[in-house]
Amino acid sequence: MAAVRIDPAGALRGTLRVPPDKSLTHRALLLGAVSDGPVRVARPLESADTAATLGAIQSCAVRVDGDLGDEIVIHGVGLRGLRASGRIDCGNSGTLMRLIMGILVGQRSGTVVLDGDASLSRRPMARVADPLRAAGAAISTAPGGLPPVEVTAGMPLAGTVHDLPVASAQVKSAALLAGLFAEGETVVSEPAPSRDHTERMLAAAGVSLTGEGLTRRLTGPVDGIQLPDLEVPGDFSSAAPFLAAGALIPGSEITLQGVNLNPARAGLLEVMRRMGADVEVASPRRVAGEPCGDIVVRGGAELVAASVEAQEVPSLIDELPLVALLGAHAQGVTVVTGAAELRVKETDRIATTSAALEGIGLRLAGRPDGFTVEGPGTITGGRVDAAGDHRLAMLGAVAALASGTGVAVEDFACVAVSYPGFARDLATLGAAA
Ligand code: S3P
Helix, strand or coil, X not given: CCEEEECCCCCCEEEEECCECHHHXXXXXXXXXXXXXXXXXXXXXXXXXXXXXXXXXXXXXXXXXXXXXXXXXXXXCCCCCCCCCEEEECCCCHHHHHHHHHXXXXXXXXXXXXXXXXXXXXXXXXXHHHHHHXXXXXXXXXXXXXXXXXXXXXXXXXXXXXXXXXXXXXXXXHHHHHHCCCEEEEEEECCCCCCCHHHHHHHHCCCCEECCXXXXXXXXXXXXXXXXXXXXXXXXXXXXXXXXXXXXXXXXXXXXXXXXXXXXXXXXXXXXXXXXXXXXXXXXEEECCEEEEEEEEECCCCCECCEECCCCHHHHHHHHHHHHHHHHCCEEEEEECCCHHHHHCCCCHHHHHHHHHHHCCCCEEEECCEEEEEECCCCCEEEXXXXXXXXXXXXXXXXXXXXXXXXXXXXXXXXXXXXCCHHHHHHHCCCCC
C-alpha cells in the first residue's frame, strides 16, 4: 500500500464545511428506501461507506435519482416493499450490515447474504443476529458469529425485550427497526447512551417511540413510514481531526461550519474542554432534527490529562484515537476505560492506535478496555500505518501536521471510507498531503 508523506504545516487557519454526516446518510438511505413515497435528501455524504448503502438499496429494487454529494431522491417502496435476493456487498460498513439486517427480517420474502471486505468479515454480527432471532427472525452467520450473514425474510416477528450488553447504536437501531414489523411492544435498553439518530429519524417519519433514560419502546406492527425531506448536517467525526490539529498547533484558528452537535456524538468537545483546549460553539441551530452549530478551535493552550469512562465512551467512540494523541501532548496521565468496543471497530483500535503512536515516538499502554497515555511528549516524525482504517489515516495526518519533521502515512487512501476530500480540505487550511 502506498505511503503518503505529510509535512508539518505550521499554524492552520481558515473556515471549513466538513462533509455530511455518515451515520445520518446511511439512515436516510435505508429509511428513505422503505418510506411510502419519495424522499429528497440534500447533501448525502459521498464516500465508500455510503456508496455501499446506496448500492444495497438499489439492489433491493429501490430507484434513486441524483448523486451522493449533491442531492438525491429516494423513491421509497414502503416498509415491506424491498425486493431483496442474492448477495449484498456491505464493503467496509458495519453500520450498513447491522442496520439492514433489522429491515430485511421484516420483508415479505427472499433470502439475502450480507458480506463485506476483510475488515468487516472479522467484525461481530451475533450481537445483532441474536436479538433479532429472539424476536423470531431467521438469520445465520458464519462460525463465531462473523459475516457472511444470511437473512431469510417472511418469518413472523414478535415484540421482544432486549437488554443489550453493549452500548452500540448499530445494535440498538437494528433491534428497533425489526420492532417496526413485530407484533406487540419492542423494548430496547442499553448500558450507556449511544447515538440516537435512528430514534430521531423514526420519530420524524411518524413512528411513535416512547421510553426514557436508556430505554426505548415501540409498538408494532407499523403500517408505513414517511421520512420527510432533509438536509444532512456536517459530520462531527470528520470535524474531529481538525479540532485535534487546531488544538495541537500553536497559532491555529479553524472554524468548522454546520457540524452535527448531537450530545451522543460530540463527546470529544467536552473532553477537549476538560483538557484545557480552546474550543467554542457558535450559531447553534437545528438541521434534520439534530442540534448543529459552528465550532471554533484555537491552538496553543497548554493541555492537561483527562479521564474518560464507560458512560461517556459512546459519545466519542470514533474519536478515541485522537484522544490518545491529545493525551500524549497533555501534562499528566490520560486514562480511557470502558472502551472495549474499540477492539471490534474497523481495526482493533487499541492495537492500531498503540502501533501508530509508537511509530511516531510516543507510547500508549493498552488495557483490555482502553488505554493509558502519559504526556507531554513531542512528535519528531516517523511512520503511521492506517491499516485500512479511515480513522487511523486521519490520526496519522494530524500527527504529521503537529510533528517536527513530518510523518509517512501508509495506506492513507482508506480515508475515502468516510472522507474522500480530506487531503483537499487540509490544503485549504494551509497543509499539504
Ligand atoms: C455508528 C455507530 C458506532 C460508530 C460507527 C457508526 C452508527 O458504532 O462507531 O462508526 O452509525 O450507528 P456502535 O454504535 O456499534 O459502537
